[in-house]
Structures are given as structure tokens and as C-alpha cells.
Amino acid sequence: MPDKILASRYSGRRRNNAVATVLAFAATALGLGWLVLILGALLWKGFSGLSVAVFTEMTPPPGSTGGLLNPIVGSLILTTLAVLIGTPIGILAGTYMAEYGRYDRLSSVVRFINDILLSAPSIVVGLFIYEVMVAPLGHFSGYAGGVALAVIVIPVVVRTTEDMLTLVPNSLREAATSIGLPRSLAITHICYRAARAGMVTGVLLAVARISGETAPLLFTSLNNQFWSTNLNAPVSSLPVVIFQFALSPYKDWQSLAWTGALIITLAVLALSISARALIPSGRQS
Amino acid sequence: MQPARRQPVVDMAMSGQGFVPAEALARTRALDRLRLGDAVFRQLTRAAAIGVLLLLSGVIISLIDGSLPALRTFGFGFLVSERWNPVTDNYGALPAIYGTVVTSFIAMLIAVPVGLMIAFFLTELCPQWLRRPIGIAIELLAGIPSIIYGIWGLFIFAPFLQATLQPFLINTLGNVPGIGALFAGPPYGIGILTSGLILAIMVLPFVTSITRDVFEAVPSVLKEAAYGLGCTRWEVVRNVVLPYTRVGVIGAVMLALGRALGETMAVTFVIGNAHRISASILAPGTTISATIANEFTEAVGDLYTSALISLGLILFVITFIVLAIARYMLMRIERRIG
Numbered sequence: 001m002p003d004k005i006l007a008s009r010y011s012g013r014r015r016n017n018a019v020a021t022v023l024a025f026a027a028t029a030l031g032l033g034w035l036v037l038i039l040g041a042l043l044w045k046g047f048s049g050l051s052v053a054v055f056t057e058m059t060p061p062p063g064s065t066g067g068l069l070n071p072i073v074g075s076l077i078l079t080t081l082a083v084l085i086g087t088p089i090g091i092l093a094g095t096y097m098a099e100y101g102r103y104d105r106l107s108s109v110v111r112f113i114n115d116i117l118l119s120a121p122s123i124v125v126g127l128f129i130y131e132v133m134v135a136p137l138g139h140f141s142g143y144a145g146g147v148a149l150a151v152i153v154i155p156v157v158v159r160t161t162e163d164m165l166t167l168v169p170n171s172l173r174e175a176a177t178s179i180g181l182p183r184s185l186a187i188t189h190i191c192y193r194a195a196r197a198g199m200v201t202g203v204l205l206a207v208a209r210i211s212g213e214t215a216p217l218l219f220t221s222l223n224n225q226f227w228s229t230n231l232n233a234p235v236s237s238l239p240v241v242i243f244q245f246a247l248s249p250y251k252d253w254q255s256l257a258w259t260g261a262l263i264i265t266l267a268v269l270a271l272s273i274s275a276r277a278l279i280p281s282g283r284q285s
Numbered sequence: 286m287q288p289a290r291r292q293p294v295v296d297m298a299m300s301g302q303g304f305v306p307a308e309a310l311a312r313t314r315a316l317d318r319l320r321l322g323d324a325v326f327r328q329l330t331r332a333a334a335i336g337v338l339l340l341l342s343g344v345i346i347s348l349i350d351g352s353l354p355a356l357r358t359f360g361f362g363f364l365v366s367e368r369w370n371p372v373t374d375n376y377g378a379l380p381a382i383y384g385t386v387v388t389s390f391i392a393m394l395i396a397v398p399v400g401l402m403i404a405f406f407l408t409e410l411c412p413q414w415l416r417r418p419i420g421i422a423i424e425l426l427a428g429i430p431s432i433i434y435g436i437w438g439l440f441i442f443a444p445f446l447q448a449t450l451q452p453f454l455i456n457t458l459g460n461v462p463g464i465g466a467l468f469a470g471p472p473y474g475i476g477i478l479t480s481g482l483i484l485a486i487m488v489l490p491f492v493t494s495i496t497r498d499v500f501e502a503v504p505s506v507l508k509e510a511a512y513g514l515g516c517t518r519w520e521v522v523r524n525v526v527l528p529y530t531r532v533g534v535i536g537a538v539m540l541a542l543g544r545a546l547g548e549t550m551a552v553t554f555v556i557g558n559a560h561r562i563s564a565s566i567l568a569p570g571t572t573i574s575a576t577i578a579n580e581f582t583e584a585v586g587d588l589y590t591s592a593l594i595s596l597g598l599i600l601f602v603i604t605f606i607v608l609a610i611a612r613y614m615l616m617r618i619e620r621r622i623g
Contacts (some may be wrong), residue, residue: 017517024410027402031423034486041441092333100327110334113341116608119540121547123574127597131347151340158337182319184326212430215549219581239432246436261436265429272428276421
């Protein structure tokens with residue numbers, strides 16, 4: 001081949017490489033840029049509304065000042081309820097899949113189904129709980145909201161528990177068995193202890209996931225404008241209040257929505273960063 | 286599990302000092318209790334695993350049960366009807382399905398190339414010490430709750446698009462014959478295109494983190510061999526890494542698509558909630574999830590509620606299929622990489 005053609009082909013390849021490199025840099029800048037833009041907007045719009053009143057006063061009627069105390073407390077209650085219901089079930093199911101039936105049929109089916117539940121649309125979960133809890137009982141309730149969130153917690157905890165228990169070296173199990181420890185105690189006292197950091201991470205990630213969930217709460221726990229810790233009645237929650245206030249025409253409601261959004265985001269970011277800090281680097285799931 | 290109470294039992298069971306009849310009896314009892322505890326714990330974990338299965342079947346059964354009235358009334362026509370009229374109790378799912386598919390399509394059109402390029406950057410171009418921070422930052426995007434994207438989209442992004450991108454599209458592509466109809470009409474700010482763009486930002490981290498993981502799993506021997514032949518970085522990714530990880534990349538794309546299809550809050554804010562099919566992607570529309578979120582609590586009458594649950598069922602079936610394909614693809618690449 002003549003040198004000229006070779007040279008032009010070579011410069012063409014270099015040009016393609018340069019273009020791709022520039023595009024890759026641009027794509028990364030774009031991805032990071034959105035994060036900065038969204039966080040910046042949240043700080044800019046939400047920070048001005050941040051005051052003590054936000055944490056001490058109830059949600060106001062339109063046109064007057066107030067805070068977000070009842071939705072904050074409501075969200076905390078619902079999240080706690082969801083974790084209390086979802087974590088034990090998730091850990092037990094994950095334990096079965098990693099310890100008892102690692103290679104059996106049930107585990108592989110559950111693994112598949114669980115992965116689908118993990119990314120299933122959360123609004124469908126809301127419909128499900130509406131059908132099984134709200135419609136039969138005839139009223140919206142905090143319990144229904146908590147259970148709806150628990151349905152989202154379970155797959156996250158199942159996944160991390162299974163992954164983390166699978167990482168526990170078999171020699172630990174063998175050692176436990178060799179000194180005569182029954183299987184159940186070997187799991188709860190040896191394997192759980194070895195996998196604890198990862199399992200806590202799973203719960204933290206689940207909390208981060210549900211603390212901003214709105215869709216499953218819209219028609220389960222609904223909303224409550226007043227102070228109420230009665231879980232058998234509608235309970236206010238931060239995401240639902242943000243939804244309602246942001247779409248309202250009232251300026252002070254909208255600004256409270258921004259403040260609420262800032263609070264949620266900071267909480268979620270803190271949770272996910274601390275969850276990451278718990279896992280040693282290079283082993284994140 | 287309370288170690289304090291259990292420990293003596295274990296000690297007793299393992300002590301082996303069972304010569305005295307009373308002690309031997311105590312030892313047998315202790316062993317029995319341990320055996321029982323073992324069996325109970327095993328069955329408990331099994332029950333929980335089966336519970337996860339029941340959860341999914343419960344979702345499917347309750348959705349089918351709830352959507353029966355509407356499906357019985359409208360039959361197959363529900364899927365292809367464009368009407369949505371709560372006053373005359375006449376419902377059709379087509380505009381919502383159309384909106385769901387089009388917004389997700391726009392989202393994938395943007396998120397997939399951008400996500401792949403970020404994965405290319407993170408695995409081949411980025412200095413080692415920067416990889417983890419940037420990877421985490423991109424994953425933090427995935428952690429931001431969707432309602433935050435919604436409020437940001439409504440108050441910041443939509444007005445911005447209304448003032449910049451949309452007039453630009455109307456004035457340029459809007460005049461091109463053929464595709465002009467896609468960009469016709471006034472710039473509302475909110476609408477199908479805006480929802481698609483927000484969805485693109487939301488699913489970007491999913492595409493990025495999974496493709497990065499499968500890119501990293503490519504044996505370095507393969508890449509080194511290609512570099513050794515004189516390939517440029519781009520050629521290595523294009524001709525070695527991508528073909529090797531094709532199945533995983535498709536899995537990642539399907540997973541992101543599953544997310545985009547089911548995403549609710551972010552879309553609800555910016556879609557405009559209009560039950561019609563417009564040729565223009567700048568016009569307001571609706572999606573399945575946005576319709577449910579907007580109308581469910583206000584739905585009066587059994588048929589209205591049932592029509593909304595039917596929408597939920599359709600959404601669930603679509604996402605289930607997409608996610609099942611995604612999982613299957615990812616499982617295949619995992620098995621291959623080991």
C-alpha cells in the first residue's frame with residue numbers, strides 16, 4: 001500500500017479516537033453537571049426557607065407561615081415501620097438463599113423475582129397495598145403506607161444480605177460446625193457477625209430508597225394536614241407534602257416544598273454516602 | 286437470638302459429661318432444643334424466601350382482580366381506545382401507553398450513548414484516583430429521589446427549556462418537512478420531550494454503573510492484546526470491549542428502560558397530564574404512572590378506579606417483561622465472566 005493512503009488512514013483513526021475521547025469527557029462533564037445543577041438549585045431555592053420554624057411548626061394553610069413538623073415526623077414513623085417490617089423478612093429470605101439453599105431451585109427463582117421486584121415501578125406497589133389494605137378496610141392509614149414502603153425495603157435487604165453472606169468464607173462455617181455449633185447458631189453468631197457491615201449497608205440503602213418514595217404513599221397513607229401519630233388514620237409524609245405543595249399555586253407552599261426537598265435530599269445523600277463508607281473500597285455491590 | 290440464654294445450652298450439649306443420669310437427660314433435652322431451634326430457623330428463612338415469591342404473585346393477583354371490572358366493560362378495546370372521560374365513564378389506555386413508550390424512548394436515546402461514553406471514560410481514560418469519586422458522584426444521581434427531579438424539572442428545567450431549546454427546535458427542525466410535525470406547536474415548557482429529558486438524567490446512572498462494571502470485567506489480556514496491535518483507546522472499546530460485553534450492555538439498557546417506563550413522580554410534574562396523542566413531542570401528554578398518580582385519589586366510582594388499576598396492570602406487565610429480559614441478559618454475562 002502506498003504510504004500516503006496508510007498515513008491518511010492512520011490520521012483518520014487518530015481523529016476518531018480524539019473525537020471519541022472528547023465525547024467521553026463531555027459525557028462525564030454532563031453527568032456530573034446535572035448533579036451540580038440539581039444540588040445547586042436545591043440549595044439555592046431551599047436554603048432560604050430553612051429555619052427553626054420548619055422543624056417546629058405544622059404545615060400551614062395557604063397564605064400563612066408554618067413548618068414541616070408533621071410531615072417530617074410522619075415520614076420518620078413510616079420509614080421506621082417499613083424497616084421494622086421489611087428488614088427481618090428480607091434478612092431471613094436472604095439467609096435462606098445464601099446459607100440453606102444456595103444452589104437449589106427455590107433460591108434461583110426467588111433471586112430472579114427479587115431482582116424484578118427491586119426495579120418494579122413503585123406506583124404499582126401503591127396500587128397493590130391499596131387493593132389489599134386500604135380498600136378492604138375502607139380507609140387510608142399509616143399502616144398501609146408503612147407496609148407499602150416495606151414492600152420496597154424487602155428486595156433491597158434480600159439482595160444485600162444474600163450478597164454479603166455469600167462473601168463470608170466457607171472456612172468460617174466449617175470451623176463453626178467442627179466445634180459442634182448448630183447451623184442456625186453458626187449463621188446467627190458467625191456469619192451474621194462477619195457480614196454485619198454489608199447487611200447494615202443494605203438497610204441504609206433501603207432507608208435511603210424509601211425516604212424519598214412518593215408514589216406508593218399517595219394512596220396508602222395519603223396525607224394529613226394536622227398533627228397525628230395515629231397509624232390507623234392518614235399520616236402526613238414529607239414526599240407527599242412536597243408533591244402537594246409544589247403543584248399548588250401558593251408561593252409560600254412552593255417555598256416550603258423546596259425546603260422539604262432539600263431536607264430529603266440531604267438525608268438521602270448522607271445515608272447513601274455513609275452506606276458506601278461502610279463497605280471497603282472496590283467491593284461495592 | 287439471645288446469646289446469654291443460649292450459651293449454657295450449647296455448653297451443656299457439648300460438655301459430654303453425661304455419665305450421671307440427670308446430666309445425661311439434661312444433655313439430651315438441650316440437644317433436642319438445639320435441633321428444634323435449628324429446624325425452626327431453617328423453616329423461618331424458607332418461609333421468608335417463599336414470602337418474596339408470594340409478594341410478587343400477590344401484586345399480580347390483586348392488580349388483575351382490581352382491573353377486572355374495567356377489562357370486562359371495555360374488553361380489548363381498552364388497549365387501543367383514545368378516550369379518557371371520567372364524566373361518561375369511558376376509558377382507554379392508548380394515550381397513556383403512547384406517552385410512556387415515547388418518553389422512555391427519548392430517555393434511552395440520550396441516556397444510552399451518554400452512559401456508554403461515561404463508562405468508556407471511567408474505564409479507559411480516567412486517572413485511577415479519580416475513578417471512584419466520579420463513579421460515586423454519578424451513582425449519587427441515582428440516589429436522588431424522583432420527586433426531587435420532579436420539582437426541579439417543573440420550576441427550573443421546564444422554564445429553561447421553554448425559553449431556549451423548545452423555541453430553537455420549533456424554529457429549526459419544526460420547519461423541516463416530514464419531521465416538522467414532531468416539533469410543532471407553542472413551547473409549553475412541560476410536555477413529552479421535557480419528561481423524556483428528565484427520565485434520561487434519571488436513568489443515566491443505571492446505564493453508567495452497570496456498563497462500567499461489565500467493561501471492567503473484560504479480561505485485561507484481551508485489551509492488552511488489542512493495544513499491543515496498535516489499536517487506539519476508542520478502537521479497543523469499540524472493537525474489543527463492546528463486542529465482548531454486548532449482552533451485559535443490553536441488560537443494562539433494558540434495566541434502565543424498565544426504570545424509565547415505571548418512573549412516576551418526576552414525570553407527573555412535567556408531563557402536563559393531557560389524555561391525548563399529539564404528533565408533536567413538545568405537546569403535553571401523559572404516561573401510565575402519571576395518570577395513576579394524578580387521578581387515583583380523586584377517582585370516584587368503581588369503573589374509574591378499576592380503569593386506573595388496569596393501567597397499573599399494563600405497566601406492570603410491560604416492565605416485568607423488560608426487566609426479565611434485562612436480568613436474563615445480565616445473568617448470561619455474569620456466567621460468562623464468572
